[in-house]
Amino acid sequence: MDKAKVRQTVREYAFLTAATMIMVVGIYFFKFPNNFCFGGVTGFAVLFSSFTPFNASDLTFIMNMALLVVGFLFVGKSFGVKTVYVSVLMSVALSVLDKVYPLTKPMTNEPVLEFMFAVFLPALGSAMLFDADASSGGTDILAMILKKYTSFNIGVTLMLVDVLITVLAFVIYGPKTGLFSIAGLLAKTLVIDTVIENMNLCKYFTVVCDVPAPICDFIHQELNRSATVFEAQGSYGHSQKKVILTVMKRNQAVRLRRFIREQQPNAFIMITNSSEIIGKGFRGMN
Structure with missing residues (x-):
């Protein structure tokens, strides 16, 4: 591999690392402590952490690693090295933060302010990953499996799963957190689309x-x-x-x-x- 290729690869993975860490900050410091459930693996982790001995960070790590294994078994290597890198990095970073800087409650008494960061930072990181032809894994791997082995409309299926997670947030955490979760699910897509459009403008x-x-x-x-x-x-x-x-x-x-x-x-x-x-x-x- 020549020097130009090496430099390009280093820049590419530095960009992926930055995008992943932006997601991690938004998820760990703002999403997890407030029990916001916007769908995806982290949404499942927030829900399951309420009735299992594991916290949301550990559950994210366990589910992401399990999904990677399932992905390799059923899809093969087609979901790419970048997705594996981002999924592992995010899972490890969340687990490390949980050990180094444990949070037992929200950082502030302003749930709306924290909601804004819980939506914007992960959406910004996701948009950066999409722009680099990568993803954070998780439910994207499930989508690939469904696409390969079923005739389901994957977009609708994943949307229904995300809606189910937010509905369960009402039952487990009450109407306040449930409403925040629904608002976050709606806002997340809008923010991702806006960020991608501005990045490519x-x-x-x-x-x-x-x-x-x-x-x-x-x-x-x-x-x-x-x-x-x-x-x-x-x-x-x-x-x-x-x-x-x-x-x-x-x-x-x-x-x-x-x-x-x-x-x-x-x-x-x-x-x-x-x-x-x-x-x-x-x-x-x-």
Whole structure:
């Protein structure tokens, strides 16, 4: 493996580690002490901890390890090294925190404040993992097993399991915790979608100008991006124009906009947000 590959792998796993630890902080310090049940393995762990001798951290470790074994037996290695790494890291980190910094009650007397962190931090970590083509394992492994051996609608099945967990939270912990859990289940998906969309947000430029060469040179040499240029004709004066199409990250977009305004102030610029770009230099291709 060459040095570039090693550096890329190190960066990739550093990113996965950071995302996992963000999840761990949200789960251990805010979700577990308040008995919030938003579904998934940690939701099961919170429920079962109320009538078993194990705490939520230990139960998360046990269930994640059991699901990994079941996954290897029934699915094989198709759920990937990244998922195994994240699942093991999260389970171990929760168990270590439980031994090093045990919590017997919530950190504050503000349940709404803790609810916000219990939703946002795990959702942020999950979004980062999804963006890196990984997951935290757990019920995702069950989904893979169901997909391989049954014809169930997996999305609906997992949603029903999550709803069942939140309903049980009413019975075990009362209406206050149950309502928080339902609100968390609804908010979690919205936060994940929003974070992923903002992480992948790019700027799509449509530039109508007379002389495209300086702009394209700036895009190539300064921003390390490419562009498409084609002929166009103004509908009013029938003058010949050039249209430049290009896509780039937000920080690069600021530089390009400034350059065009300085070098060709008469150019017509349209800038559009786009959160799904597939192609070389973006998602889906190297």
